[in-house]
Amino acid sequence: MPKVVFFDLFSAPLPYLALKDSLEKNGIEFEIISLAKEVNRGIPMSSSKYTAVSVRRSVYEIERKIERIRPQLSGTTMFGITFYDYELAHRLLVPVSRLIKEKFPEIPLVGGGPAFNSNPRGYYVDGRLDYAFRGEAEKGLPALVRALAAGNREMLGSVPGLIWRRGNELVVPSRPFILPLEEVKKSRFIYTRSKNGRVMTYMERGCPYACLFCSVMRRGKPVPLEDDEIIAGLLHLARDHEIKGVQFTDDNLFYDKERACRLFARIINQGLHKRFKFTSMATVNSFLTEGKDGKMHVDVGFMEFIKKANVTAIRLGTEMLDDNILRELKRAPYTAVQAIKVNDALRSAGIEVGNFMLAGGIETRAVDFLRSYYNATAKNVRHRGFYYPLTMIRGYRDSPLYRKAAREGALLSEWGDAISGPQAVGTEPHYIAPKQAELRTFFARHLAGGKDQFSTQDLEDVAAFAKTVAGHDPGIPPLERKMRKLIGIRKARENDLRARELYLFGRLTHAILDSKGIEFNNANVNRLISDPDFLMKTIPLLNEYAKKHQQLSRNIEKLKGRARLQAIKKLRDTTSFGMHFQRL
Structure with missing residues (x-):
């Protein structure tokens, strides 16, 4: 055989x-x-x-x-x-x-x-x-x-x-081979299992969108597996009590809302929503619906329905939070404001959201990039969402965007060097570069430093870039000022976190010395903290505890009246660390 x-x-x-x-x-x-x-x-x-x-x-x-x-x-x-x-x-x-x-x-x-x-x-x-x-x-x-x-x-x-x-x-075939629709529909339910009690599976193939940066092979309306096969597969998984969650790897699980509602209704009817937590990926426009006024609005009812089916987390292909970049790269039928509203509404419905982001394309201007970066970073810094770093677009050689970038000389190497033209052979990564000279240079410098993403950690660098190009567009100076404010918020929180860690560290060392009957003084504390085993065990725990405490503090700040006072008392009783709220 x-x-x-x-x-x-x-x-x-x-x-x-x-x-x-x-x-x-x-x-x-x-x-x-x-x-x-x-x-x-x-x-x-x-x-x-x-x-x-x-x-x-x-x-x-x-x-x-x-x-x-x-x-x-x-x-x-x-x-x-x-x-x-x-x-x-x-x-x-x-x-x-x-x-x-x-x-x-x-x-x-x-x-x-x-x-x-x-x-x-x-x-x-x-x-x-x-x-x-x-x-x-x-x-x-x-x-x-x-x-x-x-x-x-x-x-x-x-x-x-x-x-x-x-x-x-x-x-080399001129086009990728794709299976006939009926064969995909008749596919068997398959899954892989991880050690954390979760399985991964998929329910469809294909993508209906034509994003310029993508080279997906099966374009057009996604082809779903049969509902009966999916439900039978989930019922089979339900017999294994070690499996607690199901991750659908589909990018467009909610594209066809009618089908998604039908399928998740069956999941609810079979009681599978009580058995599993479901996670998936999706696109922003899957959660928009046309209102009576002819405009697109957030489909809150649909979000509440999938939450009822115990969909607990979604990764959104948001990609950009600037309308100009959205039009260029995604031909998106939604705006940056609508994308933000979808993120906020999903979080309000109790669904964890992560947003995938891209830095920009050939026609992206400095003000477009800065606006998208600020919108995502402000959400992260203020803890009102989670946006992954803005990633520079890899130029996939068979994508429309790569072909355009090659014609226009808008490609960079992994070290930020200019690429002169298309290369049919070779697998070295090429990045899409903006045509605007200042932004292109900024991207190249970032690549030369070994990074192809712009994260919250790059806030000061991005703000400094905004200052250098402030005269190019009247929209840039306000963005720079807002980023400077975010830098201040971040530094204040970092200082607050360090203060919490020092306070907790002092309490811990005092408790350890006291339990051993040793006097609490500088000499004895220095001897204790010079022990590598002590530091190795305590520092990670203190850091984690301080972050949790900081999160509890932020939650309290949202409360008012009696609920706020009760939360402060509970925090102080459980951690002996809440005195700073007395002055709020």
């Missing part, structure tokens, strides 16, 4: 399970080998920071594991690896792909995944692959295995979505 082995580097086996079904139906054995632990030894998954040294460490650990399990890999017909097109994946997947080919030169190596929609030639060549698939591979992979087993290369031309070499010619 032919055997296909896929290596999973990022603990993301969900895409492989659809392949597993397809291969096993065709009499082909399938195995997934996780390399996530080896990756984690070099690059912790909890961190976005990595270096060339940490990448090499991960590759070294992967090489050691492959050598350990080499006997287990005997009889393998084909190796496979999924390529993603974000920067870390590029840094890690290309050398790992080369390593596998070096260790097993006689066994065909096949690639697949999103990277082959955006840059098929580059990843094929850099990864030293024998074959790759552009698009969905459930039909093509079994056909490839059969063709190779038969020793008939003439059959390769009919394998859907296949990238391969015909002599010196690299054959």
